[in-house]
Amino acid sequence: MAKVLCVLYDDPTDGYPTTYARDDLPVIDAYPGGQTLPTPKTVDFTPGHLLGSVSGELGLRRFLEERGHTLVVTSDKEGADSVFDRELPDTDVVISQPFWPAYLTAERIAKAPKLKLAVTAGIGSDHVDLDAAIAHGVTVAEVTYCNSISVAEHVVMMILSQVRNYIPSHQVVLDGGWNIADCVSRSYDVEGMQIGTVAAGRIGLAVLRRLKPFDVHLHYTDRHRLPREIEEELNLTWHASTQEMVPFCDVVTVNAPLHPETEGLFDDKLISTMKRGAYLINTARAKIADRDSVVRALESGQLAGYAGDVWYPQPAPADHPWRTMPHHGMTPHISGSSLSAQARYAAGTREILEAWFDGTPIRDEYLIVQGGGLAGVGAHSYSTRT
Numbered sequence: 001m002a003k004v005l006c007v008l009y010d011d012p013t014d015g016y017p018t019t020y021a022r023d024d025l026p027v028i029d030a031y032p033g034g035q036t037l038p039t040p041k042t043v044d045f046t047p048g049h050l051l052g053s054v055s056g057e058l059g060l061r062r063f064l065e066e067r068g069h070t071l072v073v074t075s076d077k078e079g080a081d082s083v084f085d086r087e088l089p090d091t092d093v094v095i096s097q098p099f100w101p102a103y104l105t106a107e108r109i110a111k112a113p114k115l116k117l118a119v120t121a122g123i124g125s126d127h128v129d130l131d132a133a134i135a136h137g138v139t140v141a142e143v144t145y146c147n148s149i150s151v152a153e154h155v156v157m158m159i160l161s162q163v164r165n166y167i168p169s170h171q172v173v174l175d176g177g178w179n180i181a182d183c184v185s186r187s188y189d190v191e192g193m194q195i196g197t198v199a200a201g202r203i204g205l206a207v208l209r210r211l212k213p214f215d216v217h218l219h220y221t222d223r224h225r226l227p228r229e230i231e232e233e234l235n236l237t238w239h240a241s242t243q244e245m246v247p248f249c250d251v252v253t254v255n256a257p258l259h260p261e262t263e264g265l266f267d268d269k270l271i272s273t274m275k276r277g278a279y280l281i282n283t284a285r286a287k288i289a290d291r292d293s294v295v296r297a298l299e300s301g302q303l304a305g306y307a308g309d310v311w312y313p314q315p316a317p318a319d320h321p322w323r324t325m326p327h328h329g330m331t332p333h334i335s336g337s338s339l340s341a342q343a344r345y346a347a348g349t350r351e352i353l354e355a356w357f358d359g360t361p362i363r364d365e366y367l368i369v370q371g372g373g374l375a376g377v378g379a380h381s382y383s384t385r386t
Helices: 061-066 083-090 106-110 130-135 148-163 166-174 180-184 202-214 228-234 242-248 268-272 291-300 339-358 376-381
Strands: 003-007 070-074 093-096 117-120 139-142 194-198 217-221 236-239 251-254 278-282 303-308 367-370
Touching: 003 083, 061 070, 061 339, 070 083, 093 339, 106 130, 117 339, 130 139, 130 367, 148 166, 148 202, 148 251, 148 278, 148 303, 166 180, 194 202, 194 242, 202 217, 202 228, 217 242, 228 236, 236 242, 242 268, 268 291, 291 303, 367 376
Parallel strands: 003 070, 003 093, 093 117, 117 139, 194 217, 194 251, 217 236, 251 278, 278 303
Antiparallel strands: 139 367
C-alpha cells in the first residue's frame, strides 16, 4: 500500500464553505484542439466546491483509503520541521499545486527513497527539480490543460485592468471619492495596441484568441512556430526571440514555463529595450522576471504597469517588494485555481493516480518526466541542466 502526501493551501479564514455563490458549473465537452477533459473512473466530490484547500483534499480521501492507501494532507511545507518534511521520507506519492508549491528540491528528493511519483494538481512542474527526478527515477506528471483557459482569462483581465487603470479607480470608489481626473490620468484604450506573448502554447494561444476581437496587433515568440493557418487566422507577427519582439510591444504577456532559458529573462537589460510605458503581464512564473528589475522599471517609468499572480517564493513574504511597488496589479497565485479549474485538476489528479495504481499508462499529455528522461508534454515544454 502507498503513502500519498498532498500539500494544499489553507482553508478560507472564516472556515471551509458550506454554501457557494453558484449552484453549478458550465459543461465543457473538450478543450480547444480536441484534448478530452480528465476521465477518472469516478469522482468523490461535487464540481464547483472548494477542492484545492486542505479540507477539500482534492476529493481523494475515500478513493485512496478504500484501496488501503494512506493520505496525509497538509499546508505546512516550509522548514526542516514542517509536516511535509517530516512525512516525506516514507512517502510514495507527492501531490502539490503551483499555487502553494511544495518545492521538491534535489535535497528533498534524496531524502525520499520511496518516492516514485510527483503529481502537480494543475499546470507547471518547475517546483520539482526535474534533473533530480530523472536521476532518482521519479515520474512527474501534471494535469495539462486543466486550467489553461482559466489563466488565459486572468491574463486578459489583467491587461484590461492595467491599461484602463481599473484598480486605482475602484479604490477611489471605496475611499468615497469621485475625482475623475485622478482615475483617467493613467487610463488608455487597448484598441490599436501592439500586444505580444512570450510563448504561444495552450495558454499563450488562448490569450491571443481572446485578444483578437479587441482590434489589437498581435505578436508572439515561441521555440515552436505556430502553423501558418493560425498565424493568418489571427494576423500574428512571429519573432524569433523575446529580445526581437519586445521593442515593438505596448503590452507583453509571459506565458512560458520556467526552465534554464527563461529564468531571469526580464532583467534590466531586456526591460530597457521595451517601449517606455509598456505593460508587463506575468502569470507564468515569477523567476522569469528579475524581482528588483521590475521594481526599478516601475519606479523609473520604463514600465507603466506590472501585473501577475506568480511570486517567488510562494507564499510571498509580507515584505516582498512587489506588494508595495507602484502601478502593480498583483494577486496571490489564483489565476489557475478558480472553482471551475479545481474540478478539472482534481479529476485529473485522480485519473493519474488511478493509472499509477492500476499499472496502466498515464496519458502522454500529462507526463513531464518518466523512465529517466523528459517525456510527453515535458519533452515539448521543458529543458534540463543535464
